[in-house]
Amino acid sequence: MTLADQPPAAAQVFRTLLTHGPLTRAEVGRRTGLSPGAVTKVATPLLTEGWITELGRPVVERAGRPPTLIAVRAERARFVGVKVTGDQLIGVVVDLAAQPLATGRAALGSRDVSTVVAAIARLVSRLRADAGAVGDGDVHSIGVTVSGDVDGHGGTVQYSPFLDWRRVPLARLVEDATGTPTVLENDVRALTVAELWFGAGVGLSSFALVTVGAGIGCGLVLDGLVVSGAHGVSGEIGHLPVGGSDRVCTCGNTGCVEAVASTHAITDRARRAAADPALTMKEAVRLAHTGHPAVRAVFSQAGHAMGLALASVANLVGPERIIISGEGVASYDLYEEQIRRTFRAQAFGAAGDCDLLVRPLPFEQWARGGAAVAAQRVFAPTVPQLHHP
């Protein structure tokens, strides 16, 4: 038996236990809206097959037999998540509760597809060993994440600018190289799944996750579901046309957020501001911190573009919270004030009540998102998704 054979209510009970457990059956009923009878009916085969377990009874200060707590049986399955960047792999092995058991990184000597696939297989093998011996079985499946236009359903990287890949059937290639079922997802969308289940999105019905780095990405959760876009594109906040620069974006347009606020754009503009064509991002941050007016202005302009972009998200879909993360967050103090000021000015009415939360998330957390996507395909195959034609 796999969880995929179970009725939709089973996935609902399982996910509730995963994000809020351990719980009593009555608490599961309250959170899912299922009747006590339905919870028991659904929980019994999950118990029998070892996906969940009884933890004993909570200590309560009253007479009578307290109800039993049930929880996900974390050791029942393992998943590997791998994030592929332009120059390294970041991997993690997690248990069924998405708790990390081992993590590791591997440098990529080349972006050649077969080299990267072989490196992924070696990293998976190393992580499997590092996580130690297991009871029920080895790794159930692998979730690989890549930035760019990724067709998760087809398992294909349609286009990844940083890897310079087009139409790479990466899921099948990794599956062949490792002998383990593999799923593929866009890296920001995978991190969004991790935030929804285990991070700053737990308990929210809607939030946006905005990542600032070499690119500017965004994952959206509305009504508890990750928005994937009818045509496979969503959350392309980096290509919102907020103006403020004549710099041509990677997409060929001008005025994109990414052309002003990506780490590449900031470095490029800071080089001109400091009249130093070899200036690094680190040096630009230092110059800004020491008060160099022109370099400070570069960060401030980036903050203004980001503030307009976040306000656009708030005005259009009105999330409860916007989480801001990514490499760019390291220098966030330089533009946070401008982001918040512009956001407040441009957000329409109550849209400005949206909570802006800065949250550094290391690449291991992104890799964990890949593992969460792999886990999601097992125990929540019935989660509705916008279809990809």
Place this chain on the structure above:
Amino acid sequence: MTLADQPPAAAQVFRTLLTHGPLTRAEVGRRTGLSPGAVTKVATPLLTEGWITELGRPVVERAGRPPTLIAVRAERARFVGVKVTGDQLIGVVVDLAAQPLATGRAALGSRDVSTVVAAIARLVSRLRADAGAVGDGDVHSIGVTVSGDVDGHGGTVQYSPFLDWRRVPLARLVEDATGTPTVLENDVRALTVAELWFGAGVGLSSFALVTVGAGIGCGLVLDGLVVSGAHGVSGEIGHLPVGGSDRVCTCGNTGCVEAVASTHAITDRARRAAADPALTMKEAVRLAHTGHPAVRAVFSQAGHAMGLALASVANLVGPERIIISGEGVASYDLYEEQIRRTFRAQAFGAAGDCDLLVRPLPFEQWARGGAAVAAQRVFAPTVPQLHHP
């Protein structure tokens, strides 16, 4: 018995019959994912209480007894929808299948709240009479729609710029004046509900409805649900900061789509372009059609701003279709080409596959949206909504 007492599956069956009926029970099962037993179990009380009816058997060219068709019993309930604009009321009475039975308009001599409420009550009374005698009962409920920041759950107009209203408990006032339960909704969101159930959104899991007029609004449907925004604001496409003008928007910012592409903004800019401070929108359209370069440029700039706004929607949430409507559509030929050109250039990758559909919708259709919202509260009270804190 009301439909609100029924299990969620009943609302699902009912809504499927409403948008796709008449259907056989087996077809209802296929569309809802419910088992044949579950459909029959849910349909029986709906039949008994007269919400749905058996229509007889479809004619089929084969042996054996064909299955019975079931359909919504349209005469079971009536709803009134009223759209309130700055200078008139537009009303409609519909049956349970949202088919119009009578429509009417009434001019507003003043925007004073008590005057408007009294006018609504008179219009409702007239429409009730115009719709003729009824079987099961009179009007079940009224759905009033207003542009601006509307708290549908609390029944309060928080702020409506065109009426110059703040914190008006309109639902309660209309309920007191008419003696009929009344719900309130933002007008664009109500039209979105109508498009989802009976218009160009039927059968789509996601679409956006963009309305161009004195304001520029947007309704969003994702995963079959109308996005309402965690803080009550969503679809504020008019306040996306796309730049292109120094004109100060009603919200106090510059660069908003509305400051370039609303009918007010176009008229204002055309007056300056034609050096005629009394120019009307109609005259501006005529000048543009006769080839006046500066006035044509005003429409072209509006088209560019709209194209950027539509691309922002496509890049962020990736709907299957964007429906473009509103008064502004009357002069759409003047800027359609520019809208499509800018949209194609700014939409990121496959987001550009989104279908742009121009669709004139008279104010009676907007009023019908109000009636659809009233009907929705009866038979789909369990539709999940983003909560309003």
